[in-house]
Amino acid sequence: MEWLHIMLAEHPAGHFALAARHDPWLILLAYLVMCAGSFATLDIIERIGDAEQASARRRWKLLGACCLACSVWAMHYIGMLAFETSLEVHYDMFLTSVSLLIMLFAALGAMSFLGQGQPSNRHYTLAALCIASGVAIMHYTGMAAMRSRAVQLYDPTLVLGSVVVGLLAALLSMMMARHLRQGNVARPQLFKYSAALIMAAGIIATHYAGMHALTLVLPDGAAPQIVVTDNSLQLSLTIAVITLLISGSCISAALSDKKLQSKEQDLRRVNTLLSQLDQARVSLQQAAHYDALTNLVNRRGFNQIFAERLAERTQQGGMLGVMFLDIDHFKRINDSLGHDAGDQLLKAIAHLISAATRTQDVVARLGGDEFCILFNLNSAEEARGLAQRILNKVREPIDLAGRRMVMTTSIGISLYPTDGNTCDELLKHADLALYQSKGGGRNKANFFSDNLKTRATLELQLEEELRIALQEDHGLRLHYQPIYELASGKVSKLEALIRWQHPQHGLLSPDRFIGIAETNGLIADLDLWVLRRACQDLAQLSQHGFDELKVTVNCSALTLGRDELAREVEDALHNAGLPAWRLELEVTENALMANIHSTIELLRRIRHQGVSLSIDDFGTGYSSLAYLKRLPLDTLKIDRSFIQDVPHSRADNNIVQAIMVMAHTLHLKVITEGVETEEQYSFLRRLGCDAIQGYLLSRPVPLENLHAVLASLNHREERLTACCDTDRSASPDLFPDSPDCHASASTAQPGR
Structure with a gap:
C-alpha cells in the first residue's frame, strides 16, 4: 500500500509540479471506444434477458463481461496515452494487466447479477456497484502502473468525487438497461443509443475526474526531460481498432442472435398456427366421423373403416364380423323421462358396450339407439362370446334420473365371407339377424342364416293370420x-x-x-x-x-x-x-x-x-x-x-x-x-x-x-x-x- 500512501500524500516541500495537457483527439477516440463498448454491453444485457436456455445465458454473460472490461480498459489506456507532459512516461506491464483483470472480474460480477431470470432492482443496483468499483479500482491501478521520474500525488476529495461520478453513471445506465430489458420504452433502439452515450460519458468522466485529481511533482534538483519520440497516437489507434473490432463483433453477434431468435419466434408462431390448424382439422374430422353424444364412431366414420377393413380382409383373407345392436324399449325412456335422460342413458350404454369389447373392435353409434360393432375373429364362437359379454354388460343396472334402470339389447350378427362380400350386404344381413332377435323376445343375439329372409316372410304371414285368428x-x-x-x-x-x-x-x-x-x-x-x-x-x-x-x-x-x-x-x-x-x-x-x-x-x-x-x-x-x-x-x-x-x-x-x-x-x-x-x-x-x-x-x-x-x-x-x-x-x-x-x-x- 506504499504507492497509495504516496499518491495521497501532500505536496512535499522543495518539489515542483509539472504541467500536463490532454490530446483532445485521443479523448474523443477514447469516448468513441467507450460508446461502442457500452452499446455492445447493453445489447448483450438484452440478449441475456431474452435467452431461454441457461447455457446460452452463461455464454452471453461471459461475452458481455469481456466486452465491457476490454472497452473500459481500452478507454482508460487511450485516455492515459492522451496525457501529455514533459517527462518520459512508460507503464508497468504487470500492473497494467492486473488492471484489466480487475475490470474483467468486476464485469463478470455485474453480469452474474444481470443474468438472473427476472432480475430485481437490487440485482441492478449490485451490478452498478460492481461496474463502478471495477472502473475506479482499474483506473487507479492503471495510474499506479505509470513509470516516470515524477511523483504522483492525488487530491483525496477529487478521488472520492471520481468514484461518486462513476457510481452515479453506473446506476443510471443500469436503470436504463432495466427499462430496455423490460420493454417499457416506446423507441427501444433510440433509447439504447442514449443509454450507451450516458454510460460511456459517465465512465470517461470517472477517468478524467481521477486524472484531474493527479499531480506530478519532481524532486528538488531534478531536471525534466524532453520527450524525443511520441508514438501515443499510433498505439491509441491500434488499441481503439482492436477494441472496436471486439465491440463490433459483440454487436454483430447480438444482432445475429436477435434475428435468429426472431426467426425462431416466427417459426414457433407458424408451428403454433399449424398446430391450431391441425387441431381444427382434427376437430372437423371428429365432428365428421364421431358421434357428439357418445364420442363413438358415427355412421360415416363406420362406413369408411368398414370399407378399409373389408378390403384388407379381401386381400389377406380371414373373417370379419358385423354386429348390429338395438336397445330394447328405448322409446319408453324418452317418452317417460325426457330426451335428456335418454341421452344420458345412451352415453351409459355406449360406455358399457365399449367396456365389453376389445381395443381393436370398432364400436359405432349409427343413430338413435342403434349401435354397430366391427370386429376381427377366427371363428363364429368368438362372435357368440363377444355378443354374450355385451348382453351381460348392458343388463347391469344404470342410475338414471333418480331411478335404477335395467336395460337390455338385441343383437344381430353377420360374418364375412359366409354371409356376404360387400359392406351393404353384410349390414343388411346383420340387420335381418337383429330383427330376428327383436322378434324372438329381445335380449338375445342371433346370427344371420340363409333362411332368415324366408322366415321374415313367414313371420309377416303369421302376423296377418294371427290378426285374423284374433278377430274371428x-x-x-x-x-x-x-x-x-x-x-x-x-x-x-x-x-x-x-x-x-x-x-x-x-x-x-x-x-x-x-x-x-x-x-x-x-x-x-x-x-x-x-x-x-x-x-x-x-x-x-x-x-x-x-x-x-x-x-x-x-x-x-x-x-x-x-x-x-x-x-x-x-x-x-x-x-x-x-x-x-x-x-x-x-x-x-x-x-x-x-x-x-x-x-x-x-x-x-x-x-x-x-x-x-x-x-x-x-x-x-x-x-x-x-x-x-x-x-x-x-x-x-x-x-x-x-x-x-x-x-x-x-x-x-x-x-x-x-x-x-x-x-x-x-x-x-x-x-x-x-x-x-x-x-x-x-x-x-x-x-x-x-x-x-x-x-x-x-x-x-x-x-x-x-x-x-x-x-x-x-x-x-x-x-x-x-x-x-x-x-x-x-x-x-x-x-x-x-x-x-x-x-x-x-x-x-x-x-x-
Missing part, C-alpha cells in the same frame, strides 16, 4: 298345466298357456308367435283373449265338480302398462260368472320393474277386486327387494333355471332355500316350476315349498284332457310319499335340518 276367434287354444299343492296333495291351480292350431304349420307354441304379437301391437288383444277364455273354461270345469280350482293367466309387460286392465279383468270374471278369488294374474319380474310406480297402483286396484297376483320367473330379473315388499303379491314362482341342477348343485340349493325363506318372511306362497324328477320333488318338499309345477306331474294339456289328469294327480299322495322317503334315506346329507317328507307321487316320470 279361430285357431287359438288354451292348454292347462296343473299346479300341485304339497300340503293338501291336490291340484289347486291351473296355469293357462296359449297355443295356436295353425292350418299349415300345426300346433304352434307361444314362443313362435308371442314375439310377433308384441312387435306388431297384438299382445294386448291376445292377453285379453286368454283372460276371457280361461275364465270361461274354469266356469265349465266348475260344472264338473272342480269348483275349488283357480286359474292363473300370464300378463305381458305391454298389457301391464294399460290402465284398462283392471276393468277388463272385472268384465271377464263377470261374464264367466266367477268370483274374483278364483283368478290369479301372473306377471314377470322385468314386466314389473319396467314402470314400477304405475304398475304398483294398477296391481293394487286389481288386488282390491279380490284377484290374486303372482310374480313369475323370480330370480331371472333385477327386481328390487325394496319394491318387492310394496307389491300387492300373493305368490312367488321360482324360475325353472334354479331347479334344473337341484339337489346336486349346492349353489342352486342355497339360492332356492334363500328365495323360499325370503318369500315366506314376506307372507308369500312359493310355487316352483320346472319340476321333473322325484329328487327335485323331495328336495322342495323338505324345504317347505307350497306348490310345484312341471313335467313330473303333467304336461300342459287341452281342456278336454284335463279331467283325467286332475283325477290322477289328486290320488297320488301315497306313492309320492314312498318315493320321497327312499330319496331321503339315500341322501341324508342333503337335508340335515329338513322336516320329514309326507307326499306321494307316481314313480313313472313322463317324458317331455
